[in-house]
Amino acid sequence: MKAMIINKICNLNEDKAPLQLAEMPAPVPGNLDVLVKVSACGVCHTELDEIEGRTPPSRLPIVPGHQVVGTISDKGKDVSLFSIGDRVGIAWINSSCGKCRFCLDNNENLCPAFSATGRDANGGYAEYMIVQEDFAYAIPEIFSDAEAAPLLCAGAVGYRSLRLSALINGDNLGLTGFGASAHLVLAVVRHSFPDSRIFVFSRTEAERKFALELGASWAGDFGDAPPDKLHCAIDTTPVWKPVVDTLAHLWPGGRLVINAIRKESIDKEYLLKLNYADHLWMEKEIKSVANVTRKDVDEFLKIAAEIPIRPEIQQYDLADANKALLELKQRKIRGAKVLRVG
Numbered sequence: 001m002k003a004m005i006i007n008k009i010c011n012l013n014e015d016k017a018p019l020q021l022a023e024m025p026a027p028v029p030g031n032l033d034v035l036v037k038v039s040a041c042g043v044c045h046t047e048l049d050e051i052e053g054r055t056p057p058s059r060l061p062i063v064p065g066h067q068v069v070g071t072i073s074d075k076g077k078d079v080s081l082f083s084i085g086d087r088v089g090i091a092w093i094n095s096s097c098g099k100c101r102f103c104l105d106n107n108e109n110l111c112p113a114f115s116a117t118g119r120d121a122n123g124g125y126a127e128y129m130i131v132q133e134d135f136a137y138a139i140p141e142i143f144s145d146a147e148a149a150p151l152l153c154a155g156a157v158g159y160r161s162l163r164l165s166a167l168i169n170g171d172n173l174g175l176t177g178f179g180a181s182a183h184l185v186l187a188v189v190r191h192s193f194p195d196s197r198i199f200v201f202s203r204t205e206a207e208r209k210f211a212l213e214l215g216a217s218w219a220g221d222f223g224d225a226p227p228d229k230l231h232c233a234i235d236t237t238p239v240w241k242p243v244v245d246t247l248a249h250l251w252p253g254g255r256l257v258i259n260a261i262r263k264e265s266i267d268k269e270y271l272l273k274l275n276y277a278d279h280l281w282m283e284k285e286i287k288s289v290a291n292v293t294r295k296d297v298d299e300f301l302k303i304a305a306e307i308p309i310r311p312e313i314q315q316y317d318l319a320d321a322n323k324a325l326l327e328l329k330q331r332k333i334r335g336a337k338v339l340r341v342g
């Protein structure tokens, strides 16, 4: 099978083509695995974090990609949940131990043995991949394969962020950064919290314009003051300035949720502007979002089909994965990037 693989850790500013096109044997499903013929795979900022070493793959080479949609073409002898020919999705959570206190407490995303698709196990930048059947999801019919792909990470983790933000209908929500995840969160908020106003902060004019088209109440640059204070905010940027600036705009008791697996260090000195009185005093909170549970993915796919969400997608051929990643790095973004595979 053809795959785009990570062979080494490198800096995308120096190496514009970090993934290599490789020919490799298709994986063979174990007893509880399904073999999925991949048709679409979303491109996530986490791939940049893997390639640049902020959350490095646990082994090399590895096939990245954790927003995978395809059809089951073979299965192990003990698989009972799916049949050959079923359409399924695969998300960032590839496995967890199932026994620790986090797993038993519905927090499998925090499991010390958490294994991630496309980082610790081969993912969907390939014609085939395998996954245990209970880590695969039926995809609602309403979505095409390419539309469903970004729902599996950008959507599901965005949904988890929204839940952790504790937004209530009528509260003001801030979104800093407006890429794949934030544009899906906006759709859920408009549906489930119709009286809430959404204020979007982005450094690019294109993202601000896109946010307003989708129904944001206001859009400004990172340094700009929103028309009202925020009850909560979700940050999807890779940098620090929006974190500090947003804390200053929160109401007392407000919460900022950081939806990023890693932050880059390019503007880390901006954290020195953090001032206890302006940014943290009055019971303001900061919380990160780590990974995703199967329940998050299941619930989000149902809500997304109910609304229904129509993700804005830009498609690329599998062989052009490097181009998609570079554009993501350069924030040439409108919605979500998806690879067409097979």
Ligand SMILES: [Zn+2]
Binding pocket: 044, 045, 046, 066, 092, 153, 154
């Ligand atoms: Zn992701």
Ligand SMILES: [Zn+2]
Binding pocket: 096, 097, 098, 099, 100, 101, 102, 103, 104, 108, 111, 112, 113
């Ligand atoms: Zn566990």
